[in-house]
Amino acid sequence: MKLQMLFVLLFSGITSLFAQNTGTITGKITDKTTGEPLPFVSVVVKENGTVAAADVATDAGDFTIKNLPLKDYTVEFSFMGYTTKVVSARLTEGNKNAQLGTIALSEAANEIEEVEIVKELTTVEQKIDRKVINVGRDLTTAGATASEIMNNIPSVNVDQNGNISLRGNQNVRVLVDGRPTNIDPATLLKQIPSTSIKKIELITNPSAKYNPEGMSGIINIVLHKNANDGFNGSFNSGITFGEVPKFNNSLDANYRTGKVNFFGNVGSNFGKYFNGGTVSRYDVGSTNLIDVVNDNQGILAKVGMDFYINDNNTVSVYTNQNYGDGTATIKNDIFYPAGSTFENIFQESNLDGDNFNNSYNLAFKHKFAKEGHTLDFEGNYNDSKNTQFVDYETATGATAPTYYTDDVVDKRQNATANLDYVNPLSEKSTLELGAEARLIRSDNDYNTTRPLPNPALQSSVYSYDMDIYSAYATFGQKFEKISYQLGARFESYKAQANFNRGQSTFK
Incomplete structure (x- = not known):
């Protein structure tokens, strides 16, 4: 501890x-x-x-x-x-x-x-600790997925492998509706349709309210949620043209009657992506040709209900269901000049992966008499399963090619409960207090047919458990030309890891 x-x-x-x-x-x-x-x-x-x-x-x-x-x-x-x-x-x-x-x-x-x-244009709001991008149609038409529209946001970059960086640093944390997910950020961004996004928050100066993951900042993706009276709905569909077209669709609807509001949003995206490149090394005179073809599809659904007990108390429950499926073919050929001591290398790998992510949320909000004076409780459970199967074919020089496969299954569970209190002491100063508990469980099962001296090393099982308990306090104040925020955060954590490979066990 x-x-x-x-x-x-x-x-x-x-x-x-x-x-x-x-x-x-x-x-x-x-x-x-x-x-x-x-x-x-x-x-x-x-x-x-x-x-x-x-x-x-x-x-x-x-x-x-x-x-x-x-x-x-x-x-x-x-x-x-x-x-x-x-x-x-x-x-x-x-x-x-x-x-x-x-x-x-x-x-x-x-x-x-x-x-x-x-x-309907994208607008930008600058706040004391974050920049808020309200996503308009000009931005949703820039790409079919969250990964593509991120490249059109200043200070955010997504490379060819889907890795996201904020202000040039990849140590960034990605949230959906303010909550963490168990999916790798690169995979998550490819699965969220651009038309399902309401706004994107770039938190470059996280306060003590947030746990210290993502040292370069936090990117929070807020999905659509309608709460208008009666029945309301909207449908969006888009197509992006490159070498081949890519499609995205979303349906947003709600029905509010009396004290109950039912809401839902479902979106999908699918398309092929082509990438290629050449790497030349002058020290050995080699040329590396890389060709990548990805075929991805993603479905995201959000369904929930708000119950307005009275004007000051609201109970909400919702679930996010996320499914992604993708295949990729990667060709990597290395050529050396005639007379070189190195032999040419030819490798082709074919990947097939599935991602399932389920999130369940229960929240209670109490509004005091003073505007902005609130008390919030929120419980969230997230469960994910990611599978990846890759087969490799490798040939060196004129020798016969070798074949092997990698099979990876990754399971994660994440449960959080947090209590947040906000009190605007005056028009220009605010006090925030809160506490959070996070329980994380993860398991990884790896198997390969790669030829190894010890066949027992062809499989491994890794598990990692972590319990985190924290409390925080922040105070912020605005003046005519400047603003500041002070904060303190206390954390207690316990972590345990187990790694089994062959006949060896590490803890």
Whole structure:
């Protein structure tokens, strides 16, 4: 049993006082003919074709895009009934405030009698400890899965293997609806349809409320949940074209009557992905040719119910059911120049994997008389099973190829219970207290037919159990130009591991 005490001191400056390496783009949008301000015009800032930020103009036609890295941008202005206009903006150390002045938009040639403006662009909110990306249709059409749209979010990157990084660091924790899952992040992101995502939270300065996993930050994916009165529903479908098309679909619905709200969301995605590359080594003169073909499909369903006991107390229950299936063919050939002491190597591997992830959640929320004064209890159980079967064919030089297989079964269970109390002491200060218990159980069974000197080493069983109990306290305060947050977290944990291979056992 080990006792750890974490003290976290977080200072966040949201204005230019602390944003020494960022800049701002401002301006005003008007009608070219009348000179009148145009409200609610879409303003999209792009860097090399990738969306860096987006917002809409105010009622007076003004816009301000803050916290932009010092780079060259194009700014796109679009409004229904008007011709889209694109201008350039440069932010440098000597010019951190690019004032674009008045942007005059011309009416399009086609006249329409009436327009209903619906805000569906992606917007970004900057908070004391996180950046919130409200996912719009412009972002969901960028890809069929969460993995693909992540590459269109500033400071987030997903490589060809699906590994995600935040601000260049892969030590990042991925949550779904604020809760951890047992699925590997790379696999999880490929299974979530982009149309099922409501918003994405980038928590780059986690407070003491969060356990210290993911030192570079936390990415929280919030799925759609409707709570409007009566019956409501929406269906989204998308297709992304590359070498082959990729499809994603989602259905979001709810029925609220009296004190009960039933809600559900189901989404799917499927498609093929092609990757290839060449690696040249000048020291030995070799050329490595890599060709990868992935065929993946994923289904995600969320079903639940809210029971409103009264205006101040709500009980909620829901489940997330996630299934993914994928195959991959990987060819890896290494060629050496004539006369080399090395022989050419040819390898092909075929992978078939299945992922099942089930999550069950029970929550109770109490609202006190004061706005924002809340007490929350939440219990969550997550169970997953991942299987992977790979067969390998390897040939060296002119020798006959060798064949072997790897078979891996990974099972994990994760149970958590947490209590969170939030008290806004004033309009500018907030106190948060909480406690959490986490129980983690995992088992891994590995078997291979790879030729080994000792056949007993061709199989292994690994189990890992961990119990974590924690408590935290945070205090945050806002001033006119700066904000800060102080926090302390206490953790007690117990871990036990067992590894069996052949006739050896390690604990």
